[in-house]
Amino acid sequence: MNIRPLAFGTLLAATFGLAACQTTPAPGTASAALDIPATAPGAISERTIKDVTRTLSSDAFEGRAPGTVGEEKTIALMTERFKAAGLKPGNGNSWVQEVPLVEITGRDYAPLTISGATAPLSFDFRKDWVGVTYREDAATTLANSELVFVGYGINAPEKGWNDYAGLDVKGKTVVILVNDPDWQSAGLEGPFNGKAMTYYGRWTYKYEEAARQGAAGALIVHQTAPAAYGWNVVESSWTGAQAYARRGAGAPPLTQMNGWLTEDASRRLLAAAGQDLDALTRAARTKGFKPVPLGLKLSTRFASDVRSFTSHNIIGILPGSEKPDEYVLHTAHWDHLGRCTPAADGDDICNGAIDNATGTAALVALAEAHAKAGAPRRSLVFLAVTAEESGLLGATYYAQNPVYPLAQTVGGVNMDALSLAGPARDVTVIGGGKSQLDAFLDSALKAAGRTATPDAKPEAGYYYRSDHFAFAKLGVPMIYVEGGEDLIAGGRAAGEAVAADYTENRYHGPKDEFNESWDWSGVMTDLQLYYRLGRTLAMSTSWPNWNDGDEFRGVRDASCKAAAKGC
Secondary structure, eight states, X not given: OOOSOOOSOOOHHHHHHSOOOOOSSOTTOOGGGSOOOOOOOOOOOHHHHHHHHHHHXXXXXXXXXXXXXXXXXXXXXXXXXXXXHTXXXXXTTBXXXXXXXXXXXXXXXXXXXXXXXXXXXXXXXXXXXXXEOOSOOSEEEEEEEEEEEXXXXXXXXXXXXXXXXXXXXXXXEEEXXXXXXXXXXXXXOSTTOTTSOOGGGSHHHHHHHHHHTTBSEEEEEOOHHHHTSOHHHHHHHTSSEEEEEOOOTTOOOOOSEEEEEOHHHHHHHHHHTTOOHHHHHHHHTSTTOOOEEEEEEEEEEEEEEEEEEEEEEEEEXXXXXXXXXXXXXXXXXOOOOXXXXXXXXXXXXXXXXXXXXXXHHHHHHHHHHHHHHOOOSEEEEXXXXXXXXXXXXXXXXXXXXXXXXXXXXXXXEEOOSOOOSOOBSEEEEETTTSBTHHHHHHHHHHHHTOEEEEOSOXXXXXXXXXXXXXXXXXXXXXXXXXXXSSBTTTHHHHHHHHHHHHHHHTTTSTTOOOOTTOOOHHHHHHHHHHHHHHHHHHHOOOOOOBOTTOTTHHHHHHHHHHOSSOO
């Protein structure tokens, strides 16, 4: 699951502006009008998902970082298992799609120093701050860059909100709050959807906007609640090698440096400017907030090693029996962090067993089950994408360079970090209420005797943190459900405890390792749900759309209108 830098510029502004046209079924159509055929359970192998998860997360795969021996071994394993499952190569005669990337590894970091206060401040790399460059430069230097606090760093003309109003930040470094202004709301009402994070709340957007404004640097204030993860996750994920999409001519502008400050360092920096973080945060929540020059200057420098390389998405297909040119996606990211900050015992391999060897193994197990059941009407595509941990890069590359046209892609199911907490009565729906795929999910849940629970933490922005988002913003309806927290053994209290333990002790760290004592019964029930979703979509004659008024509806309608066939 991703929290690292996204090098592609956001496409949302263009998405929002596209005019809608009519597709079938019409917006607001009752679910009864959709063709949702009954689907029998699949013959899903627990041995398969266990064996593939165990192998992918072994030390021999070195954490599956793109462009390493771990990638080579992952491609070999997945192509072997896809072929044995009964799939065909998904990219012509090839099992892979090339994804051009650049790896930038920062080193020799100087402290981040602050001048202009009564006494100078010095912040240590990793302990107090982290920073990277997206530029392919051998050296990065910020010298006496003026610091400006820009609130949440949002420029949203359609909402009449501009935290950069009247400000020239060229050559300056902006200090930005994470999430968006109304994230502490009790409900979902507010200029930025209340407690539910919008894309304006994601760090990816904030860096992109800072670059568009001409800033030399951008630093986000880390606070655990609005970020939805601790400093340990930031420190681990933003140090070491970082992969980005290779930039071409006409690419969007970049800052020299993007990074994070700990909350403690942020408070000390603002106090040195005679400001208070809590007071500034309250002011930044109000429409019409004015940026605050801090009267301080920042300096730092570091070197970077730059390596261009090609990573790969892995693709298999089960061709449809009647409509082979209509496609249903199953997606999961195969990559993880590789070698990372060592644990106390010296272990420096981030194995990524749960995140996301489980989801990658699920692709194999589902492919086997669908092949055993025989080809459905439409084609099923099994897509293991690269560089999710670097910012959804593999999924975004495929969405922008699709092997199968997006207008002919009915929709899809994304799988990221399956739950090993045991069977649950429910599933957690991320981004529910957005599309007519909800009706397909309702049918699958009813068949399984389970219920849907809305995302309990919409303020965390999980909808923008996994691979389905790359397809959604280009119009393809995608559904993303996670394992439930209402556990049969222990209820919601037990589920919340398991989730908290994973986030605090294993997520994006060396201890996300395979455990032979795991209870796979919950995974198997979840896989039956994914199977029914994919199978029903592949047997259906309907083209589910985004709901009327959803931010992705316009781009889907425009895509369908321009297509010769498909939706």
